[in-house]
Amino acid sequence: MWRGTLAPRRAWQLTEHLPPDSALAASLAGGPEHRGWTVQTHLLAQLLNAVRYADANNVRVSGGRLKREPVPVNVPQVKADKHERPRLDLSTHPLAKPIAPRG
Structure with missing residues (x-):
């Protein structure tokens, strides 16, 4: 057993x-559920979701009926950065007006 010191x-x-799928990277991203979720696996999950929804849309457009709605791949959410600026929300401003629907 090594009992020496490790310099910073x-x-x-x-x-x-x-x-990127190490335990340290997972703990920095938000917890153990992020283990194994690299940038590539996040992109592949989003691509799979897009293909599933596009396929379901093609069935609907062609007049077919879906047996069931597509189920998206559950992707763990990355925790927000502490230094990230909050989004500007002007919806409660006294002069805010709703956007008119296109028509």
Whole structure:
């Protein structure tokens, strides 16, 4: 069993090149449910959802009936960055007006 010390610079070097599906990356993203969810797997899940909904739309347009609605792939949500600016919401402003529907 090694009981030496690990310099901060060496610790940084070791963690800098960890794979995106490592335990450290999962904990930084929000928890263990993010383990294995890399950028590529997020994109593949969104692509799969788009194909499922496009296929269902094609069946509807051609006059067919769906046996069941498409079920989206559940993707874990990434926690918001603490330093991210909040979105500007002007809907409660006294001069705000609803957008007229196109017609």
